[in-house]
Amino acid sequence: xxxxxxxQDEREAPRRxxxxxxxxxxxxxxxxxxxxxxYVRLGERPLRRFPQLFAGLxxxxxxxxxxxxxxxxxSPWSVLNEGLAHHTSxxxxxxxxxxxxxxxxxxxxxxxxxxxxTVANIVVVACVSDLGLLLVPPHLGLPTRVGLLVGGVxxxxxxxxxxxxxxxxxxxxxxxMTGASAATGRSLRLIRTLIExxxxxxxxxxxGSVGVGxxxxxxMVGPTTQFFLPWFAYSTPAERGGRxxxxxxxx
Numbered sequence: 001x002x003x004x005x006x007x008q009d010e011r012e013a014p015r016r017x018x019x020x021x022x023x024x025x026x027x028x029x030x031x032x033x034x035x036x037x038x039y040v041r042l043g044e045r046p047l048r049r050f051p052q053l054f055a056g057l058x059x060x061x062x063x064x065x066x067x068x069x070x071x072x073x074x075s076p077w078s079v080l081n082e083g084l085a086h087h088t089s090x091x092x093x094x095x096x097x098x099x100x101x102x103x104x105x106x107x108x109x110x111x112x113x114x115x116x117x118t119v120a121n122i123v124v125v126a127c128v129s130d131l132g133l134l135l136v137p138p139h140l141g142l143p144t145r146v147g148l149l150v151g152g153v154x155x156x157x158x159x160x161x162x163x164x165x166x167x168x169x170x171x172x173x174x175x176x177m178t179g180a181s182a183a184t185g186r187s188l189r190l191i192r193t194l195i196e197x198x199x200x201x202x203x204x205x206x207x208g209s210v211g212v213g214x215x216x217x218x219x220m221v222g223p224t225t226q227f228f229l230p231w232f233a234y235s236t237p238a239e240r241g242g243r244x245x246x247x248x249x250x251x
Contacts, residue, residue: 035235039115040167049166049234053117056163056232057124061093063159064125065132066152068092070145073213075156075221076200077173083206093130097122103172110179115169122172149213156217157224164225165232 040049067074074082081095090098100122104114140148164170170178173195181191196218204210 034230035233035239037164037167037233039169040234040236042116042168044236045234049168052232052234053120053163053166053168054124056159056161056166057121058128059155059159060163061096061125061128062132063152063156064096064129065092065136066148066155067213067217068133068209069136069138069140070149070152070213071138071209072145072149073211073215073217074209075214075217076196076203079203079208079210079214080199080206081203081208083203083208086207091130092133093126093128096129097126100126100172103176106176107172107179110176110183112175112179114172114175117163117166117168118171118175120168121163125171149216153213153217153220154224157221158228160221160225161228161232165229165234167234 064075064078067078068082073079077096077099081092081099084090084095084099085092088095104118104122107114136148164174169175177188177192177195180186180195181188184191200210200214
C-alpha cells in the first residue's frame with residue numbers, strides 16, 4: 001500500500017529527528033553588497049569620495065615603493081618601470097607617470113575617455129612612489145625585506161579597492177584592459193593576463209626585478225582587492241534604495 005504523508009507529518013518530522021525540538025536554521029553572515037563600479041559624477045558626495053580617492057592612490061603609490069625596496073620582485077608594471085629606470089635618468093615615479101600617459105594614447109583607438117580619476121592616478125601615484133623610495137631605505141636585511149614584500153602586496157590590494165571604490169573612473173592600465181576587452185569581445189581575465197605577461201616580458205628584458213614577489217603579487221593582489229572592495233565601493237542613493245526595496249520584498 002502506498003504511504004501518504006500529510007502537511008502535519010512534514011511539520012512534525014524535524015521535531016522527531018531532533019528529540020522534539022526543531023533545529024535552528026543558521027543565518028548567513030551579513031556582508032556588504034557590491035554596487036556597479038561605473039563612473040559616478042564628480043559632484044555627488046565629494047566630501048565622502050574625494051578623500052577616499054586620494055587616500056587610495058597615495059597608498060597605492062607607497063605600496064609600489066615598498067615592494068621596490070624589498071628587492072624580491074615587483075608587479076609586472078613596476079618591473080617595466082624599474083627596467084626603464086635602469087636605462088634612463090628618470091626616476092621610478094616619473095617613469096610611472098610617463099608610462100601611464102603612453103598607455104592613455106592606446107585608449108584613442110579603443111574609444112576610451114579619461115576621467116578625473118584617470119588623471120589623478122597618474123599624478124598622485126608618481127609623486128607618492130618617489131616619496132616612498134626616499135622614506136624607505138634600501139639594502140635592508142632579508143627578514144625586513146620579506147615583511148616589506150608581503151605588506152606591500154597586501155597594501156596594494158587594499159589601495160586598489162579604496163580608489164576604485166570611489167568610482168571616479170579607471171586608471172590608465174585598467175582602462176586599457178576594459179577598452180581592449182570591449183573592442184575584441186574577449187574576457188577581462190584573458191585581456192588582463194595577456195597585458196600583464198607582455199609588460200612583464202618587456203620589463204624583464206630591461207633588467208627589471210622579477211622574482212618571488214612577482215609570483216606573490218600575481219596570486220594575492222586579486223583576492224585581496226576582491227575581499228576589501230565591497231567595504232569601500234561607493235553606492236549612489238538610487239543603488240542603495242534599489243537594494244533596500246529588493247531586501248524588503250524578500251522578507
